[in-house]
Amino acid sequence: MKAVVRGERMGWTDRYALVFGTTVALLLLAPFVQDALTGLGHQADPVRAGAGLALLGFLYAGYLASARAFGPVALPAADAAWLLLSPLSRRRVLARPALVLLGVAVAGGLALGVSLLAVLGAPPGRTALLVAAALVLGVSATVGGTAVAVLAQAADPWDGWLRLGILAVVVAAVLAALLSGPAGRLAQAVPASLGAALVAACAVAAALAVRLAWARLGRIHARDLLAASTRLDRVATATTMLDPGTLTWIAEDAHWRGRALRSRRWPGLPAPLALAWHDWRRLGRRPGRLAVLLASAALPALAVRAAGGVAPVAVALVAAGALAATASCTVGARRDADDPALARLSGVAPRAALAARALLPALVGGLWLALALAGLAAADGLPGGPWWPLALPAAPALAAGALRMARRPPVDHTMPVVTTPAGPLPTGPTLWALTGADLALLGCLPTLQALLAPSTSLGPTLVAQAGTGTAVLVLYLWRARTR
Amino acid sequence: MIIQARNVTVEFGGAAVLDGVDLAAGRGEIVAVVGENGTGKSTLLRCLAGLQPPAAGEIGVLDRPPADEPGFWRDVVLVGDEPAWYPGLTVLEHLELMASVHGGSRLGAEEALESFGLAGRRDMAPPAMSTGQRQRLSLAMALLRPSRVLLLDEPERGLDAAFRARLASILTAYATAGGTVVLATHDPGLARAAGARFIVLEAA
Known part of the structure; x- marks a missing residue:
């Protein structure tokens, strides 16, 4: 995997590990996908569908918030130290992490699409169409969201839009949670033509966001990239050392480092x-x-x-x-x-x-x-x-x-x-x-x-x-x- | 004697770090432990604080063996080599917290801010400050609370030259008020300015 990510030439052991890892991942995921697909062919109960949509909304908001918090574009620490502050084209330096990010977003989008299908169900006769629509919608949502997070890393105004987007998703999820019945019925009652138009609009918007993000990739400030790379390196170190406690201290110190506080009197207590x-x-x-x-x-x-x-x-x-x-x-x-x-x-x-x-x-x-x-x-x-x-x-x-x-x-x-x-x-x-x-x-x-x-x-x-x-x-x- | 250490020996992995070290400090006295890196200065301080049991020798602090327990820490203060703080509290709140838990203090929180050059940082959280400022906060908390013995491990770390001179006068005032100070230091100037008696450690 390291060879793939870093673009190094793969030996036979690398190829074997890649094929073996992919096979194991597919075998592990197969039961979940099968469960989701066997649930098709019928319309889900609207109340359950609404609640499921709310859960997916919270998950998606969490995904966007994580992308924003961790960069999302970051380099390995050594690359950040040596390549970022060199005369090399920044977009070329960042192309590979951006591709990895795209891969992660596509995988997340497919999972989101399958979950969407499992939540809403699909009436008989429209199964194939709905499977395609759900997968396109899921991939558009995660790829588009990740692209906006990249834009937010490059320019502050986009960060404002991203925060607004996350807030909107959370509000929608809360509404779906509170009004799960009507929300489920509304989602299931969307006419095919309108649904197709919405999915197409999402896909076009995601493609535009990706194009813009690619164009702005070279303009992300080195300071932000270094900060994101340091965060990523610490997270990787804490993960490989299996010391998750370190992560919480990193987050805690980072939170207070950027805050202006006002001292308040300490109460007189035992x-x-x-x-x-x-x-x-x-x-x-x-x-x-x-x-x-x-x-x-x-x-x-x-x-x-x-x-x-x-x-x-x-x-x-x-x-x-x-x-x-x-x-x-x-x-x-x-x-x-x-x-x-x-x-x-x-x-x-x-x-x-x-x-x-x-x-x-x-x-x-x-x-x-x-x-x-x-x-x-x-x-x-x-x-x-x-x-x-x-x-x-x-x-x-x-x-x-x-x-x-x-x-x-x-x-x-x-x-x-x-x-x-x-x-x-x-x-x-x-x-x-x-x-x-x-x-x-x-x-x-x-x-x-x-x-x-x-x-x-x-x-x-x-x-x-x-x-x-x-x-x-x-x-x-x-x-x-x-x- | 407030502190009495006789023939203290400490071994790590079979290698002697301290070999038959003696140290005595009376009321109102400042003792500076100096020596090259690896001669056991910090280890000696940890022995005096009850955090490192010696392989041989005797240690008495305030007429009892040092022990890592609350009764001991109510009289003895140890400032280690790394500043410590609680997340989410300001500089002033750290000082007030220390005064509050001890039910009184040698210095007022505002006075400590002035003495340690932290008045402009009163509302800052320690992670937002420099290493030297965090060290000042550690020293301020240590010297604000009431105590009889002060154990300082390289207190000069991260401090600028001007503040080191001020720290020397703060330590002198502490000793004049009856406190006993043992500091491990690489700054003989600080120790001399504080009027300390030197104990030189050599590699065991």
Whole structure:
């Protein structure tokens, strides 16, 4: 793959690896494509279609936001250092990364098109036409969006348009989520002629955007390319070193480096709470992030609507989302675990500091879970209820899991690789990934069990959840390593 | 004696980094540990902070063995070689946080900003500042909070010449007020300006 990307001459081993890798990828993707295609030949339920469209909208907005955040045009660090600041034509230097970007966009577009088909379905007799239209629409959307991201990297006005576009996609996705029935019916009722015209317009717009982006490729400022290349290099290093924690520090420092802040008085609190106040202030300084975080609690409800009932995927989304929301509020604990210099300077007893630092994650995680459970119930995914009170006793377990996650040591690459029926399993990264999630899952077991096998009587679940949630947090604080 | 280290020996992988080092520092005294790279200056400071157990020898800080626990850190301050900060806080908020957790401070936050030349950076986040300014913030946090012993590992790192002179006077004032300072340094000028007693380490 490296030879292909860098345009080097391929040996027979490179060709073998390319063919083998492509075959494996096709074999892995085949079941999903088959599932999507076997779903054709009928019209999907409009409510499910609308919810599915909303999910795809959020995914597409995430794709565009990632393209904008990571460049999208970037060079390997060595090329950036040597070739970018040379008299070579910039467009020639950037041609190869641009081609790689195009490949990624086309692959993403095909996946988007197949997903679109799976969501909307296709009435008998129009299957072939709709498959072609969905694939063209998906590829146009991702290729066009990537081209606009390249233009945005070259000139500020385009960046404004891109941000506006992302906002529009998010608003459309929110509307589709709120009005999933009408949205699904509207999408399915588009006449063939209008649909064909829209797809053609999208394809033409994408082609124009690609042409413009190619013309502007040589005008991207070296400063922006160097910044993007540095980001890419750090991401690649963190990925190859399997140390994802580094990525979050990169993003965190980059965020605050560019911000103008205004100091506010530190509240007079007992020492552990005064130390923990850092997380509260940091969260308050990112209201947009908090709003997105809380809005994301609607995703499980969307998944329930799209799947037509509570599926394991929706339960997994609830668990992962609640833990992610909780973990986003444990930066202070993570910082002190990575570099204990400030913790020593503060002189606060580690266990007291940890207990104080559990308050905010428990509050945010509990709030996210309450919203997600209320959303699931509102989407008719859960019987009886109300379900949201389960979030209160689950919150301590989420906080314990998130704190354990924040304080886990880096990946231990010296641990053995175990051969399993599914292939070799590197135990170091696996254990690293499970650290924290294990405790949260254990502590939230009654709630998860109730979600997988919903019942109208929640009293016993509430009592069991209160017991496990409190016990997990207390045991974690008692047993946590303090240095 | 506030700090008493006798015959301290530290080995890494069988190779001696410190071999029978002695160090004593009394109340109000500043001791500068100097020597070439690799002679064990930072290791000696880590031993005094209880972060590196010696293979042999005895260490006492404030009449007890040093230990990495809150009671010890309420009296002793260690400023390491890399500045540390919390993301999302300004310079002033870092200083106020330190004063708040200790329930009082040797200096007011505004006074510390002036003393350490950070008044113009009060609302900046540390990642937006230069290495030298971040070092000033680390030193300001260390000297703002109450303490009896100050352990500084190359405090001059990233600092300009003018501020090094000011740092020397700040350390002298700290010692005059009864504090004890041990600093590992490559800047004999800073140590001399602070009136420090020198201890020269040589490769073990």
